[in-house]
Amino acid sequence: MAEGLAQSPLAPDAFPDLPVIDGVRFAAVEAGVRYQGRKDVMLAVLQPGSTVAGVFTRSATRSSNVLDCQAKISGHSDEGAAIIVNSGNSNAFTGKAGDGSVAAICEAVSAATGLPQNRVFTSSTGVIGERLPHDRITSKLGDLVDALDVSGIDGAAEAIMTTDTFPKGACEEVALPDGTVRIAGIAKGSGMIAPDMATMLVYIFTDAQIEQSALQSMVSRLNERTFNCITVDSDTSTSDTLLIGATGASGICADADPAFEQALHRVMLDLAHQVVRDGEGATKFVTVSVTGAASDADARTHALSIANSPLIKTAIAGEDPNWGRVVMAVGKSGAAADRDLLTIRFGDIEVAREGWVAENYREEDGAAYMKNPEIDINVEIGLGTGSATVWTCDLTHGYISINADYRS
Template sequence: MAVHLSVPEFLLPIKGIRLATINAGIRYKNRDDMVLIEAAEGSSVAAVFTRNAFCAAPVTVARAHLAQAPIRYLMINAGNANAGTGSEGLAAATTTCEALAQVAGVNTNQVLPFSTGVIGVQLPVAKVTSALPELVASLTEDNWMKAARAIMTTDTLPKGISKQVSIGGQTITITGIAKGAGMIHPNMATMLSYIATDAQVEASFLQQTLSSVVDDTFNCITIDGDTSTNDALVLIATGASGVAVGENELATFHAALKEVCLFLAQAIVRDGEGATKFIDVQVEQARSREEAHTVANTVALSPLVKTALFASDPNWGRILAAVGRSPIDSLDVSRISIYLGDTLLVKGGQPSPDYTEAQGQAETKKDEIKIRISLGRGDAVANVWTCDFSFDYVKINAEYRS
């Protein structure tokens, strides 16, 4: 069960965006497993993709298409990653784009393909292409919730958020959805996520803003340390509200987009495979944000830390050891303090004389846990969000292809 996360009560439609879902029978029975998102002509589109060298065929095709033409359609399937599939996989991704382009009346390079699911299995092209006419015919603005469900794999619930903000006295809307629960470790974005706004944002501003926001949100989460082959995050600005975002309005838009992305990123961690606890690792007094992030990431990735917290065991020596092996230069342990919630564990590199096991137990029994580490060598701060490792994590991944 997800940690303090529930199904969105509502997701606001975005003018200029239409969506459709269908059960194409790619892998799952009795549920939709394909999504089509249509962006109005003239929309700006920005994206970030996985840096995994074994990136999936749809990632390769999407990158190329994004650089070639104004994008009109996003085509997404769940249940099959079309990754590790070689030249046949690339041909399949291209063929499905060609098929959609023919049905929708656009150029092939105006389609971005996305896939998620099992790696190393060829995409069932015929199932994808046969679903396209019905998908195009059923496009509607009010389908965000259905889309959030259709892109799920091991997720336990759909993830989405809508936010409205005033710019120049006028309201713009941002709505986003995401999927991901395992094979989550960011190296650009992570998982699949689709966000749209009715604001008018020039393409270069849109890409700049998205890349900046990703660094502080999706690039600050981890579940298991595995960067997926298929990670992609797409941001579409339709301009249908008529509200222009220029340099003077960019800070307001940036803050609103960051709030949306942070919610979606943390929702993925809260719904991590087998997760029972949400963990916030904060490192402060570092020389740089990068240094703080490195230490926080090392702690968040530690299986020993994550399993101890699952068991509500305040074995803080595991946290100390992770800090000590972080790949940063000249770490002076005599300056380090470590907190579990409000409880001081280590002060000046030594056990706090006031610490009691009962205090630690009280903190680790919570389903939201804060680990705070002060390095005593600067003023930079970074957070990484993760979850615990439970028995169910092993079970889910052991049985994933069963």
């Protein structure tokens, strides 16, 4: 956590009361990887029989940790699994030494837990390009294993923070025909996605029993509607990682269960929104919905063009109902559009229709709406039935200060 950053004005009132997920225990310690005086390493150990699935950054320069997780993720094992995460150093762009750090950590976790190395998943987040002092992590493994506790997830949520101004958690209980299962997740942001300090990491746990391939396809599908629909600054981390572990401790199977998938969707969307709410310098939470595009893919292209436009994001920061910039972003996106068919609404206020300012629009209505902390931008393209929704935040002096002034 960068010093001196005030909590985001968009933060939830409090960290949620996450339920115990049977079959997984957590610990967090101060290892001094980079930060001093705070927890910076978390360990989660899942019981034998757990399945693990994940989604990862598409960056061509992804970190050793991500490459290692990707190589292991589809493996099957009845021996349980471990997830170990450090903040303060991303171990990204550290050459062959980075591979060595991952191997050293996996070896140490394996020795301390008895799990095979191919069931140890690692993440690192923090400064890029500096050798990870992995000895500081491995030397704490005894303490971590001793501290493992079913109710340790709150400490884990804090240990993974970098420039985050609040820890992020979400949970659901799902009543299935054979009983109730639980889902609890934690995440860290908070630039989307700065490799220095703000990789996005997400860890979700459930006591449901789900086969690995079913879990993987579910999380991949839901990822497209949640974490892949948020953007803070259009930058992509070399380390983005989402891991989900299903311990099966409830004895209740949730393979292909729609109620379970809906609950998991809510958890992932909640965490994704919290990442946006903690976007670097954010003062507004923005939902961009595009309808009437030629295809869903076109709608997504338009929506991301709007959500990533520096001119729109600065206008929102300035509480300026500048719908002209929305027209600009639709025009530049590359997806199909016709200037004279566009309809734009800010919240329920129609600001533009058929290629011009809406007949009854009054600038003072738009200006009043923009003062809300949550802004909805709705664009009807008028060409088809494609739709998409993405979430972002505004671009403020705070973003510049955090990113221009942080490292040096």
